[in-house]
Amino acid sequence: MTRPARRALAAAVLSALASLPALARPADPPPHDVDAALRAIVDGTPLAGARAGILVADVATGKVLYARDADVLLNPASNVKLFTSAAALARLGPEYRFATEFLVDPGQAAAPSPKTLYVRGRGDPSIVTERLWGITGDLEHLGLERVGEIVVDDSFFDGERTGPGFDQEGGDNAYLAPTGALSLNFNTIAVHVGPGDRKGLRGKVELEPACDHFDVENRTTTVAANARRRVTISTMRVNGRQKIVVEGRLPLGSRPQASWRKIEDPALYFGSALKRLLELRGVKVGKVRAGAAPQGARLVYVSESEALAEIVRKLNKTSNNFTAEQILETLGAEAKGAPGSWPKGVSAVEDFLADAGIPRGAYVMKNGSGLNDTNRFSARQVVTLLRHMYARFPLQAEYLASLPVAGRDGTIRWRMEGTEAAGRLRAKTGTLENVTSLSGYVETAGHETLAFAVLVNDYPGRAAGVVRAVDAIGGALAASGGPAAGLGAAVALAKAPAPAVPAAAPSALTETVKTYYALGRAGDPRNIPFLQTALRSETDPALRLAIGECIYLSDTDADSAKRAFLEALSPDSQVLGRLWAAAAGESPAPVVSSLGDLAAEGSPDALARLVELAPASALDGRLAMAISDALAGVAASAPEELVQALRGAPGPAVEAAIGALGAGLARSEEPDHPFPAVLRAMGAKQGELAAFARALLPRIEEGEKAGTATRTAPSLVPASSTNVPARAH
Structure with a gap:
C-alpha cells in the first residue's frame, strides 16, 4: 500500500473515530510524584500479587527514587545478558574481533590443491551463509582448485555443547542451539516447507543452506485449499548425520513458510556447508571430518568478525541466546585460558562484577543468556551494574547503544509507543514462563537519567496484564519531572481498557471496521505502528478485536503480532457477535x-x-x-x-x-x-x-x-x- 493510500486510510479512521460517542469514564487525580505513580501502578495491577523486585535510582548519584523488594534474588530471564555483554565489553574490549583461521600442513602450498584444509574456529557467533560464501570466494581467488579433505577444528571451546539450563526443556527449537568454536547461522538450519502442485502430493521441503550433513524425510501431504496448515519438524542424530523429519498438512496454494531448528554438530555443519559452497565455485573437495590443526600449520587466510561492540548491539537488541553463550565461552577462553567453557566464562564475569561492586556469592549465574530457571539476581544488583557501565566512559556509548529503544527497535519496538518513554527509554527485556523483566535507562521529562530494574516472577493471570504494568512503570519514569498529567497517563496505561460506554452506533462501527481491515489485509508490516497506537487508545472491545487481528494480518510470522491478536480476544461471545454484524461484507470473515x-x-x-x-x-x-x-x-x-x-x-x-x-x-x-x-x-x-x-x-x-x-x-x-x-x- 502506498504512503498516500495509508494517509487516506488513516484520515478515514480518524474521521470514523471522531463520530463515536464520548466516553463517560471519570479520570482519577494524577499522582504528584514518581514514587506515588509507581505505588499506584504496582498496587493496582497483577504486580501486587507477584514476586517483584523493583529499583529506580539516579544514574549519577545513586539516589533511590523507588524500591520494592530490591534485594530479593529473582530469576531475571534474559536480563542476564546485561551482565554477559558488560563483562565482555570490559574484559575483551569493544574493538575485539573473533577470528576464523584457514590453514594447511607445514611446508605445503595453499594452492592449487592442498591435501588438507584446516579450519580453526575461535568462537565467532556471527558467521552466516552469505559471509561463508564470501569466504569461499576469497579462497578461490587465492588459486584454490582442489582440496583433499577439510578438517574442522573447534578445540578453542571444550566439548560441552549444551549450557546449564538448556537441559530443562527438550526439543530442537532454534533458541536451544548448541555452542561451538566453529559455528554457522547461529547453529540453526532453515527448513522451507510449501505445498505440492495438486491435492494429495507430497509437499516441497528445502533446506537453507543445502549440504550433505542432513538427511530429509518428507512425510507432508498437500490438502484442500480451505484446510488448516500444520507442520511439525523433528530432528535426530543417525549414524553421525542429522536426520530431519517433516510431517504435516499443507493447504493447496498456500505460501511456503520457513522454520528454524537447532543443529547437532556445529563443526561438521560448518564444514559441510563450506564444502558445498566451494563446490558451487568449481573447487573439488573430498570428505569433511573433525580434527585438530597440527602444530606449525601454516595460516593462509583469516576471516574476522565485526567488532564486539556491534555483535553486542545485535545480541541485546534481538536477545539472541546463542550469541550470549558464544561470548561467554570466548570470554572464558581469553580470560582463563583455552578451551573456553561455561565455568570459565562465569568466573570471568564474576571477576568483572566484583570490580563493579557486586561481590561473588551474592547472586547465582550459570549461563550467559538467562535461559530457564538457572540464574538469580536482585534488582539492586542490576541497577549497580547499569550505573557502573554508565560511569565507564570508554564503554558507555557501546553499552547503551546495544539496548532496545522503547517504541523504536529491538524487543520493545512495539512497547510503550505513544507514551513518554518512546525514544527515551533503553532497556533489556526478559521473558520466560511466569517471568518478565525490563531493566535499563530512561531520560525523564526533567532531563535526568535514571537506571531502573523491574524483575517479576510468579505473577497471577496472563502475561499481558503484567507487561502492561511494567510498560506503565517505564512511562511513569519518563514522565517524571514533567506535568502531573504525564504521570497520570502512565498510571492509566497500567489498567486494562474499559469497555466503551455507550458502544459505537452500528453504522459507525461498520465503517471503522471496514477501514481497519483494509489496512490489515494489505499485509504491510509498515502499518503496524499505526495499528498499535489505535489498539492502545481504543476502548470498544469489538474494535480492539478487529485492530488486534489487523496487526496479526499485517505480519503473520511475527510473534509480537500473534500476541497482540490473541490478547485482544475477549471471552465474551457478544463482542465477537458485534464484530461479525459490523463486518458482514468482509472476506474472509473476521x-x-x-x-x-x-x-x-x-x-x-x-x-x-x-x-x-x-x-x-x-x-x-x-x-x-x-x-x-x-x-x-x-x-x-x-x-x-x-x-x-x-x-x-x-x-x-x-x-x-x-x-x-x-x-x-x-x-x-x-x-x-x-x-x-x-x-x-x-x-x-x-x-x-x-x-x-x-x-x-x-x-x-x-x-x-x-x-x-x-x-x-x-x-x-x-x-x-x-x-x-x-x-x-
Whole structure:
C-alpha cells in the first residue's frame, strides 16, 4: 500500500473515530510524584500479587527514587545478558574481533590443491551463509582448485555443547542451539516447507543452506485449499548425520513458510556447508571430518568478525541466546585460558562484577543468556551494574547503544509507543514462563537519567496484564519531572481498557471496521505502528478485536503480532457477535479464520481462545458454521492439543465446542477425518487425559451423526448426557 493510500486510510479512521460517542469514564487525580505513580501502578495491577523486585535510582548519584523488594534474588530471564555483554565489553574490549583461521600442513602450498584444509574456529557467533560464501570466494581467488579433505577444528571451546539450563526443556527449537568454536547461522538450519502442485502430493521441503550433513524425510501431504496448515519438524542424530523429519498438512496454494531448528554438530555443519559452497565455485573437495590443526600449520587466510561492540548491539537488541553463550565461552577462553567453557566464562564475569561492586556469592549465574530457571539476581544488583557501565566512559556509548529503544527497535519496538518513554527509554527485556523483566535507562521529562530494574516472577493471570504494568512503570519514569498529567497517563496505561460506554452506533462501527481491515489485509508490516497506537487508545472491545487481528494480518510470522491478536480476544461471545454484524461484507470473515490458523499450529493460547469463543455459535448461523469448520480443521491438524484445550476449558465453553465440533466433522471434506481415531488412541492409554478422551469420543460421534442428519448449525445443547470429566478451575 502506498504512503498516500495509508494517509487516506488513516484520515478515514480518524474521521470514523471522531463520530463515536464520548466516553463517560471519570479520570482519577494524577499522582504528584514518581514514587506515588509507581505505588499506584504496582498496587493496582497483577504486580501486587507477584514476586517483584523493583529499583529506580539516579544514574549519577545513586539516589533511590523507588524500591520494592530490591534485594530479593529473582530469576531475571534474559536480563542476564546485561551482565554477559558488560563483562565482555570490559574484559575483551569493544574493538575485539573473533577470528576464523584457514590453514594447511607445514611446508605445503595453499594452492592449487592442498591435501588438507584446516579450519580453526575461535568462537565467532556471527558467521552466516552469505559471509561463508564470501569466504569461499576469497579462497578461490587465492588459486584454490582442489582440496583433499577439510578438517574442522573447534578445540578453542571444550566439548560441552549444551549450557546449564538448556537441559530443562527438550526439543530442537532454534533458541536451544548448541555452542561451538566453529559455528554457522547461529547453529540453526532453515527448513522451507510449501505445498505440492495438486491435492494429495507430497509437499516441497528445502533446506537453507543445502549440504550433505542432513538427511530429509518428507512425510507432508498437500490438502484442500480451505484446510488448516500444520507442520511439525523433528530432528535426530543417525549414524553421525542429522536426520530431519517433516510431517504435516499443507493447504493447496498456500505460501511456503520457513522454520528454524537447532543443529547437532556445529563443526561438521560448518564444514559441510563450506564444502558445498566451494563446490558451487568449481573447487573439488573430498570428505569433511573433525580434527585438530597440527602444530606449525601454516595460516593462509583469516576471516574476522565485526567488532564486539556491534555483535553486542545485535545480541541485546534481538536477545539472541546463542550469541550470549558464544561470548561467554570466548570470554572464558581469553580470560582463563583455552578451551573456553561455561565455568570459565562465569568466573570471568564474576571477576568483572566484583570490580563493579557486586561481590561473588551474592547472586547465582550459570549461563550467559538467562535461559530457564538457572540464574538469580536482585534488582539492586542490576541497577549497580547499569550505573557502573554508565560511569565507564570508554564503554558507555557501546553499552547503551546495544539496548532496545522503547517504541523504536529491538524487543520493545512495539512497547510503550505513544507514551513518554518512546525514544527515551533503553532497556533489556526478559521473558520466560511466569517471568518478565525490563531493566535499563530512561531520560525523564526533567532531563535526568535514571537506571531502573523491574524483575517479576510468579505473577497471577496472563502475561499481558503484567507487561502492561511494567510498560506503565517505564512511562511513569519518563514522565517524571514533567506535568502531573504525564504521570497520570502512565498510571492509566497500567489498567486494562474499559469497555466503551455507550458502544459505537452500528453504522459507525461498520465503517471503522471496514477501514481497519483494509489496512490489515494489505499485509504491510509498515502499518503496524499505526495499528498499535489505535489498539492502545481504543476502548470498544469489538474494535480492539478487529485492530488486534489487523496487526496479526499485517505480519503473520511475527510473534509480537500473534500476541497482540490473541490478547485482544475477549471471552465474551457478544463482542465477537458485534464484530461479525459490523463486518458482514468482509472476506474472509473476521477473527475465526485467523484464530483457526494459529490454533492449527498447536498454539495453546490460540486453542484456548477458540474453545472459549464456541458459545458465540448461538448468535448467528454464519458464525456458527465458521466456528464449527475451524474446530474441525484444528481437529485434523492438532487433534491431541485440541483435546487438551477442551479438557482445560470452562464447562459452558466445552459444551458449545463439542456441539460445534460435531457439526464441523459432519461437514468436513475429509473422507476419513483423523480426529475420532486420535481419540481412540488417546483413550487406550492411562491417566486423566485418556479418561477425558474416552468420554469425549461418543459425544463427538453422536454430534457428527446429528450434524450429518440435519446439516443445521451446532447447538449449545449437549450432544449426550454422558459425563465428561472437567478440570477444576
